[in-house]
Amino acid sequence: MTAIRIEGLQKTYGGVRAVDGLNLTVEEGAVFGFLGPNGAGKTTTIRMLTRLAHPSGGKAWVAGAELGQGTSVAHRIGYLPEEPAFYGWMSPLEFLDHVGRLFGLAPAERKARCAELLDLAGLSQVRKRRIAGFSRGMRQRLGLAQALVNRPEVLLLDEPVSALDPAGRKEVLEMIEGLRGKCTVFMSTHILADVERVCDTVGIINHGKLIVEARQEELLARYTLPAFELECDPGCEGRLRAWADGLSGRYPWLTKASVEGCVVRLLVKDVNEARRDLLPEVARADLALRRYEMVTPSLEDVFLRLVKDGEAVKS
Amino acid sequence: MNLYTALRKELMEQWRTSRLLVVAAVLLVFGLTSPLLAKYTPELLKLIPGADQFAGLVPKPTILDAVAQYVKNIGQFGVLLAILVSMGSLAVEKERGTAALMLVKPLPRGSFLAAKFLALAISFGVALALAALAGYYYTLVLFGPLDWGAWLALNGLMGLEMLVYVALTMLFSTLLRSQAAAAGLGLGCILVLSLVGSLPTLGDAMPDKLVSWGASLFTGQALPAWGAVWVSGGIILAALLAAWLAFRRQEL
Numbered sequence A: 001m002t003a004i005r006i007e008g009l010q011k012t013y014g015g016v017r018a019v020d021g022l023n024l025t026v027e028e029g030a031v032f033g034f035l036g037p038n039g040a041g042k043t044t045t046i047r048m049l050t051r052l053a054h055p056s057g058g059k060a061w062v063a064g065a066e067l068g069q070g071t072s073v074a075h076r077i078g079y080l081p082e083e084p085a086f087y088g089w090m091s092p093l094e095f096l097d098h099v100g101r102l103f104g105l106a107p108a109e110r111k112a113r114c115a116e117l118l119d120l121a122g123l124s125q126v127r128k129r130r131i132a133g134f135s136r137g138m139r140q141r142l143g144l145a146q147a148l149v150n151r152p153e154v155l156l157l158d159e160p161v162s163a164l165d166p167a168g169r170k171e172v173l174e175m176i177e178g179l180r181g182k183c184t185v186f187m188s189t190h191i192l193a194d195v196e197r198v199c200d201t202v203g204i205i206n207h208g209k210l211i212v213e214a215r216q217e218e219l220l221a222r223y224t225l226p227a228f229e230l231e232c233d234p235g236c237e238g239r240l241r242a243w244a245d246g247l248s249g250r251y252p253w254l255t256k257a258s259v260e261g262c263v264v265r266l267l268v269k270d271v272n273e274a275r276r277d278l279l280p281e282v283a284r285a286d287l288a289l290r291r292y293e294m295v296t297p298s299l300e301d302v303f304l305r306l307v308k309d310g311e312a313v314k315s
Numbered sequence B: 001m002n003l004y005t006a007l008r009k010e011l012m013e014q015w016r017t018s019r020l021l022v023v024a025a026v027l028l029v030f031g032l033t034s035p036l037l038a039k040y041t042p043e044l045l046k047l048i049p050g051a052d053q054f055a056g057l058v059p060k061p062t063i064l065d066a067v068a069q070y071v072k073n074i075g076q077f078g079v080l081l082a083i084l085v086s087m088g089s090l091a092v093e094k095e096r097g098t099a100a101l102m103l104v105k106p107l108p109r110g111s112f113l114a115a116k117f118l119a120l121a122i123s124f125g126v127a128l129a130l131a132a133l134a135g136y137y138y139t140l141v142l143f144g145p146l147d148w149g150a151w152l153a154l155n156g157l158m159g160l161e162m163l164v165y166v167a168l169t170m171l172f173s174t175l176l177r178s179q180a181a182a183a184g185l186g187l188g189c190i191l192v193l194s195l196v197g198s199l200p201t202l203g204d205a206m207p208d209k210l211v212s213w214g215a216s217l218f219t220g221q222a223l224p225a226w227g228a229v230w231v232s233g234g235i236i237l238a239a240l241l242a243a244w245l246a247f248r249r250q251e252l
Helices: A042-049 A092-102 A107-120 A136-147 A166-177 A192-198 A216-223 A237-247 A271-285 A299-308 B002-016 B019-047 B052-057 B063-086 B091-096 B098-103 B109-142 B148-175 B179-197 B208-216 B226-248
Strands: A002-013 A016-027 A031-035 A057-062 A077-080 A154-158 A184-189 A201-206 A209-215 A227-232 A254-260 A263-268 A289-295
Touching: A002 A042, A002 A184, A016 A042, A016 A057, A016 A184, A016 A201, A016 A209, A031 A042, A031 A192, A042 A057, A042 A154, A042 A184, A077 A136, A092 A107, A092 A136, A092 B002, A107 A136, A136 A154, A136 A166, A166 A192, A184 A192, A192 A299, A201 A216, A201 A299, A209 A216, A209 A299, A216 A299, A227 A271, A237 A254, A237 A263, A237 A271, A263 A271, A271 A289, B002 B019, B002 B109, B019 B063, B019 B109, B063 B109, B063 B148, B063 B179, B063 B208, B091 B098, B091 B179, B098 B109, B109 B148, B109 B226, B148 B179, B148 B208, B148 B226, B179 B208, B208 B226
Parallel strands: A031 A184, A031 A201, A077 A154, A154 A184
Antiparallel strands: A002 A016, A002 A057, A201 A209, A227 A263, A227 A289, A254 A263
8 A cells, every 4th residue: 555655746936846756655654764965855845745835746645635636634644844833832731632622532532642642752741831941852752742643644754853962863763663563654854874773665855856765775785885994094195095096997896986084985896806906905005004894885875876976866 | 623623722822822911901901091091181280390271271071081082092002902913823823833733734724714813803802891891980980870882882893993903914914924014014004094084985984983983972973884884894804815815825
């Protein structure tokens, strides 16, 4: 079953195409990481899926209901904006109760659901305090709680942790991880570590277009190349750069060499050949080697490769 | 159902943010002090150095002076309050993002708007009722009894005029993201409606004639302005309809 289907979705602001013919499918039950650099079109896409913005073209279905066809999908989705805003004069209990009333929950069910969600968000102790005095982390947890009041089929989260400190991020990510299997989560972010941690499927968007969409392990297998990292003593940065530049073109197994300070990172096609040639090369160049290792490729490598280098298109 | 939920929240907000209290306090103060001012203006003049010579020229205050003072104070400050309290009704929720968070839920935009207008109407109704009671009581003590029916009609007409400005300012608050700009346009409407109100024939149907009609009920020479009642009702409905039409397609 498909929870979200997007076909040729477009959004234009003046002459700028924020979303440019986006195609995307999210399967039911997935925790989908919608990844992209700032300004890629992530928030605009989510705003269209929640009907807060109107598409300039294309179609989209959320929880089976097509956008703009008059079918209300509000009962079946949950939404957390990047910086959720609340009525500061309310307490979290009052806010969740208000949301429960909007969803038409009966009093007893509303009371139980509020208590359950306050507990989940770790806000039970402050349930009667005014939201105005809440920290950003508390607001974000309350934001997630309010998005879950109606037990949504599809949960749309816009950068749910990007504004939080490490402790706050950990708390909110744990809440999201806890939703696996309970609903479909569509989470936009530009923080790769968060995607690696909680998402099983990833879609990478840039300039309003989807670059790639796949399960995380499939993506890593498809797009990551083995890499070697070599670190030399401080002071030999210039020689290291010249050495790395000299490697390019001489060895067919080398895909890319990048130098940052005293560290050179080499993306290779053939691990065995690279292993055979690299150390003799270092010895010939008389570089004072401090560290030499083969590194595990990360989603960050894939992301940078796909977004920054523009090497791949959706296959 | 959701209109009721939204209205419940709006009324709670009016109460908890002290907006209702401020509106009620301001109108109550003017309701209480208007008959007092009318009664003691000659005495106050005697206390001002240099002005005491004119005190004898001021005629003995009557019950009509108390009504006139009440109409002047409540009429002017009621309209100003209507603009100030309504200016942020939509603009602030759009700017802060609470509108986006709430309207993703099963809350139709029409209900969201209607709840805001109804809550403001209830707040002004309660505040005006308190002012009317206080004004009636002090007028009774200082001057004698007022005609209850005329007093009720006067306050109803003043309330209708306030709602005209509530609806217009809500419309501007819907169209704009700045509450200051909404207030500015609301104040501009006072000027425009007053200017049109000074025109012959057309002026008789403008909202400011509501108060003139209400005041005239105590003079024995009532100047009915049914046209102003219909036009005011029409302005309220048109402003709310325009706000809904704009808001239902607005991106948040």
